[in-house]
Amino acid sequence: MMFNLKSSLLLMAAVPTSLFVKAQDSTRIFTKINNQYSIERNFRSQFYYNPANKPDYSSSSFSEFSIGYHDDHRKVYREQLGAGDKGLSVSASSFLKLNTNRSVWGEASYQNLKKRPFRWNENLDYERIAPYITADSLGGTLNVERYFFAGGLSQKINRWTLGGEVSYLAQLGYRSRDPRLKSTTSDLSVNSGVNYKVFREYEVGVFGTVNKYTQNSSLTFQSVLGKPFVYQMTGLGNSNYFFSGGVNPSQTFEEFGYKGGIQISNKQGKDFYLKASAGRSNNTKSHKDKGSNTSFEISELENKNFELEGAKFLTLKEKHRIGLSANYKAVVRTGSEFGYSVNTSATEQIFKRQAYRSENFMSSVKVLYQYSQDDFTVSASPFFGYEEIKERNLYPNSGQKFEYSYLGITADYRQSINSDQMISFRPYFSKRTVNKSINALSMTASKEINEWILHDYQFQASDITTFGASLRYDIKLEKLPAFFVCAEYRTQKIQEKNNNFAGASLGITF
Template sequence: MFSNTTSFAVLFILSCSLLKAQDSLGFFNQYRNQYHAERTLKSQLYCNPASMSDYSAVSFSEFGAGYHSEQKDIYRQQLGAGEQGLEIYARSFQKLNSRRAVWGKAGYESLKQLKLKWNENLDFDRVAPYVLADSVGGDLKLERYSFAGGYSEKINRFTLGIEASYTAQLGYRSRDPRINNSTSDLWVNLGINYKAFREYEVGVFTRLNKYTQNSSISFVSLLGNPYVYQMVGLGYSNNFFNGGKNAVAFEELGYQVGVQIMNKGGKDFYLHALAGNAKNTKNIQISNPFYESSELSNKQFIFEGAKFFDLNMHHRFGVFAGYAASVKTGTELGYSVNTQFTEQVFQRKAYRKEDYSSTVKLMYQYSTDHFTLNATPFFGHQEIKERRLYPVSGQKFVYNYLGISADVQQRLNENQVLSFSPYFIKRMVDRSISALSSTTNAAINDWIQQEYYFQASGISTFGASLRYDVKPDKLPAFFISTQYQSQKMLQKNNHLIGIRLGITF
């Protein structure tokens, strides 16, 4: 099923790319339009598929492959000590005419996640804290398949847009504990914009999501198996379901609704607001029947606004302000076998995690016929509170972020471009509070304390990428890019390197 989906996606994108491209601007101008830093900063605007109509005035496509290796000396055990893997992808945006546009992407990744521990599930941030866990863990092999496509059309004063995306994952381990995970994640997005006055538009959109994850764990060794935990947060687990080789199923339904106000397709200013909710239900199998063990509700709110100024044809400025809130509430169910049958004896809210963040960004762009510079300094503030009842336990972190990213694009000659993109981010801990309760398991207590020290520490991150593009006569443009990132924390360093090859047309 996965290979057929991916093949269809690649064929769709490549067929779209055969449409005649608008190349009158020259290779350098096409390049900086395709990799425009401002468009990346405005990614929230394009959550509405109707707003994709003004994504670009010309068509472009990219096909490539890359490899990356990440090695961490300090890390959260549930997220692992790094990742190694190969990626193959294709993506395209096609401007069919002044009223219609289509876009799509497809990808395949083969990854190895290193030294995972106390977590045997995929998509940790989505299902935590209700993960299947053991004290051994190990490297996890992961395959990921993704496909997305969309269409927008302008009809008089209206612009309609639709987009669908699908991602599937297979995660497995060939040694004890032998985990087998599969996920399915489907999104359908619908949007409509209305030109209310001159270049001013008002848009509304909705996003619907269906997600599933199925996990099972088995052992081959006859010499003994590690204890299996059904975690419920901050080191605690559900004793009723612990210890077995049970299958676990997560099912999630979610929605998001949003509204946008913009001028000139977001080139002058835009306001974007989104609210949503998702409910993730975990079921655990005992013998044949499945029993619901928890429900995790995630309420979200996102706001972003931006204003742009053109000083002259060479200088452009932008100001961004954003706010995001996520509140996760966990409801847990308890069972008893005191009678002949397994009975539910309680249902209670026992877990809550709140994450609030705000960001201010400044953008400066300088451009000439042969050179473009984009610089974006930013400041952020984040507050995270996590707590559970029965027993009472919790922690709180307040962070400040300071950083800058830049993108330099230089035309070497009429068919060669060199770009350099450095960035720096510093996380400063303003406050950290621990009110963690100890469990009866010493190994779990050590893990929870390590998690707390990790989250209560500052991080300095520096990275950069270098890319070279060349456009031979009568052939697509070729590129090669390299990436390096260094992260320092608690006197230890984490490193990431990557390389990517591809073509653009």
């Protein structure tokens, strides 16, 4: 379901406004903003995936409304993801502490983006549906609108804590010149959790999510001088020959997924927590040509994931806070292709075979050190990681493998100027180093596709160094909500070239 911009903005404005009279004010803006954008809370953000943990998310209520603009310009990039994007975003969010036992929260946002030229992909949400994308050699700039809404409630009842959250993301992508793509997506998630206090402040909990995703995409051509060939890709440059080509093709992706997990924590995760989760989803792609009344299932993508995370926090001499977090994540995707025959009077499915597999294993460790005074806070969070990616196609036999090491650090400095003003400065650095890359790719009959696949391999086999920083200024005026201005710049060095990002936002907090 798509909403027009006017309705969306009115709804987003209403979310924080409805909470304005109840949101807690602070005579000192530094104390309020430091809590609203808690460094430690952000460090353990995965802990709050379970909505039953939200009653202790914050000791006070807060809301934000902001308008922002960004420009992401890339010189080196994966062609199917494009050369960056630019556009406007509007967002609103609120967390309301109704009492010591009950909290509610909500979020809404709208984005209007122009995605810079890309090729070999005529779908949205590439990372979700790959490798079963629709592709052509022409591509072009794409206009994208995104609408997001979420809301949740958590309640403590004696030793029990219950929580639930519903979120919905809708997208519209379109292009006004050949190939004329129109794509819509709908992504609905329902998340719930239950905690039980077993001893003192020790809690155990379970949580689960169900998700329903749909994407409808169509391509049309109006030029009488010809059009590019349209491929139904199956991975690593290979395509389904039977359904490629066609006349103004359309595709539908249907996905249903679920995820469940358990946790144990002490002092609402402020002392320590351990969390494990596992999930599974199944995404089916159907194809239909213009003028045809029959839709054919042509591929199926199964996604299995497992994640384990633990964190421990210590306070030293009241003003020093230390945290340590470790995470392991595994994602395995298996793709199946459907084969058809036209030897009879009708097109019939004759086989289904597993033909694609990708494996992604990642482990990371991060550390937090924070020193706090009444008028300033400084923190540093170094991190280290290792990732292994394997991708293989069986028909024909083709594959590639990558091993990466990651290291970086994020710092944060917040300083009170006076009771009504403060500044925040956040520099960061990260580096991806390629430890190993293996090219076992099979070449196809298309020279253009071979060039694309080799270009994509070279990008994934490249080191990436990232530097960035953001600067924010908050001020509270008499009889008005506090407002802020924020600017961010990031540069990314890949293959001796720089990809640059710049963004700015203006908003109010209360």
